[in-house]
Amino acid sequence: DAGVTQSPTHLIKTRGQQVTLRCSPKSGHDTVSWYQQALGQGPQFIFQYYEEEERQRGNFPDRFSGHQFPNYSSELNVNALLLGDSALYLCASSGEKNYGYTFGSGTRLTVV
């Protein structure tokens, strides 16, 4: 039973570029959340998708956008990359309220 799959695992981009990160949720899960984790800190909520719509959004600028597809997979897009966007980007899927999420291993994004 595959868990949450994220791609790519590592990525290096130049400041000002755009990036797309991908996530396939755990089988049976229909909700996908994205988190940004800076080095040494806890994950920060970016947004959550359910039924192909953004249901919740954290305190992130509009440069961060996303999409969910009919098969529940999701993409995170970041435009006009800044050096401060360098972080581990985590995708988590869930299927029930108030229970733990299943996280992927993340995409390590480095902006130079």
Add this chain to the structure above:
Amino acid sequence: TQLLEQSPQFLSIQEGENLTVYCNSSSVFSSLQWYRQEPGEGPVLLVTVVTGGEVKKLKRLTFQFGDARKDSSLHITAAQPGDTGLYLCAVNFGNEKLTFGTGTRLTIIP
């Protein structure tokens, strides 16, 4: 202002020792989760506590939810190098958004 404060921020102890880490807030939670995250990996759920005063055990790990459901603790008995990692508490206020604490980075020295 952090909603969930974890302490200590860093902890380094010898193998075989016992330790306790804490997760505190001024807010009341309907439930709380503990995760462990190893380098290069995503957080892995350890336990969910939902009842005030609840105690759950997972092998050498004991989790307690405060009576007022504002705080929680994680106690590890006879720590082993495999316990090394970042321990995160997290809460869901019913709005589907999981909010994480500041984390405790634990290192067990062989």
